[in-house]
Amino acid sequence: MTLFDTRTWTKLEPPKPRVEVTIDGIPVSVPEDATILDACSEAEVEVPTMCFGPNLTPRNACRACVVEVEGQRVLAPSCSRQVSEGMAVSTDSERVRTSRKLVFELLGSSVDLGLAGMDDWVARYGADTARFGEPVASVSDGTHPGHHSPPSTDAAASVAQDPIIDNDLYVRDLGKCILCYKCVDACGVDAQNSFAISVAGRGFDSRISTEFAIDLGSSACVFCGNCIGVCPTGALMGTVEFDMRADDTWDDGAQTVTRTVCSFCGVGCNLDLHVQDDRVVKVTSPADHSVADGHLCIKGRFGWEHIQ
Numbered sequence: 001m002t003l004f005d006t007r008t009w010t011k012l013e014p015p016k017p018r019v020e021v022t023i024d025g026i027p028v029s030v031p032e033d034a035t036i037l038d039a040c041s042e043a044e045v046e047v048p049t050m051c052f053g054p055n056l057t058p059r060n061a062c063r064a065c066v067v068e069v070e071g072q073r074v075l076a077p078s079c080s081r082q083v084s085e086g087m088a089v090s091t092d093s094e095r096v097r098t099s100r101k102l103v104f105e106l107l108g109s110s111v112d113l114g115l116a117g118m119d120d121w122v123a124r125y126g127a128d129t130a131r132f133g134e135p136v137a138s139v140s141d142g143t144h145p146g147h148h149s150p151p152s153t154d155a156a157a158s159v160a161q162d163p164i165i166d167n168d169l170y171v172r173d174l175g176k177c178i179l180c181y182k183c184v185d186a187c188g189v190d191a192q193n194s195f196a197i198s199v200a201g202r203g204f205d206s207r208i209s210t211e212f213a214i215d216l217g218s219s220a221c222v223f224c225g226n227c228i229g230v231c232p233t234g235a236l237m238g239t240v241e242f243d244m245r246a247d248d249t250w251d252d253g254a255q256t257v258t259r260t261v262c263s264f265c266g267v268g269c270n271l272d273l274h275v276q277d278d279r280v281v282k283v284t285s286p287a288d289h290s291v292a293d294g295h296l297c298i299k300g301r302f303g304w305e306h307i308q
């Protein structure tokens with residue numbers, strides 16, 4: 001007999017078999033299909049993540065979350081590696097610390113991580129983001145949006161470039177992009193299925209781009225902003241926030257967040273209204289809400305100016 005949750009009319013699944021693992025010596029019991037990251041969370045052990053999103057398929061792109069699994073030759077990305085019975089995981093071994101330190105040094109040498117929220121981890125591992133030389137200054141001439149700077153022998157190659165402002169709703173500041181693919185997946189099969197953006201180029205010249213680098217308004221973009229919602233570094237940002245940060249008026253500490261339900265249609269997406277000085281300055285959506293998994297459409301994400 002199939003059982004249903006009578007509040008949501010979703011099917012109730014039978015409980016999954018559980019496995020026992022240890023995280024830094026702490027025993028935890030988790031469902032057999034849990035990831036190591038889930039088990040770390042259960043053990044209340046913090047792990048840095050950048051390309052991981054709870055509402056996205058893991059990509060294993062950033063390598064910030066690697067851990068050491070007893071008996072395994074190479075470090076494992078905890079965001080995607082499934083647990084197995086008896087697994088013993090170290091999140092703070094010397095190998096793990098060395099690997100994460102290098103990841104932050106490489107990323108920090110070429111990308112502006114100022115809004116990535118990684119400062120504490122960078123400090124914890126003693127990562128020297130100037131180890132490979134100071135990043136070169138912006139060289140974008142506007143002819144190749146998203147293009148990286150050329151290599152230099154006396155400075156670290158960098159993705160520094162001018163922000164792309166080609167519409168009223170959001171800005172692409174790709175000097176902050178770590179190429180984590182989250183926006184590509186949110187625009188693609190994980191949420192929006194618009195496929196307006198993808199990775200163009202090869203190697204260090206890879207960058208997030210529309211087809212032939214055309215303006216967003218001319219591309220398949222429907223301005224849902226789901227790419228902004230998942231971007232971990234502030235490379236994609238609503239125009240209001242971008243302008244306020246440029247004016248130095250953006251103040252996280254002065255903002256309140258109020259949860260409500262979008263009233264544009266009957267789907268019932270949850271909205272978090274970020275309010276500063278009695279004005280809505282941003283709308284996000286909780287990733288753990290069953291209706292839309294944190295993804296929205298253009299109306300929920302950007303259709304709030306009429307409120308004020």
Ligand code: SF4
Nearest residue numbers: 187221222224225227
């Ligand atoms: S706003 Fe939506 S459709 Fe446009 S690029 Fe971002 S995810 Fe894709």
Ligand code: SF4
Nearest residue numbers: 177178180181183231
């Ligand atoms: S723009 Fe943001 S979400 Fe997209 S790849 Fe770059 S850092 Fe990741």
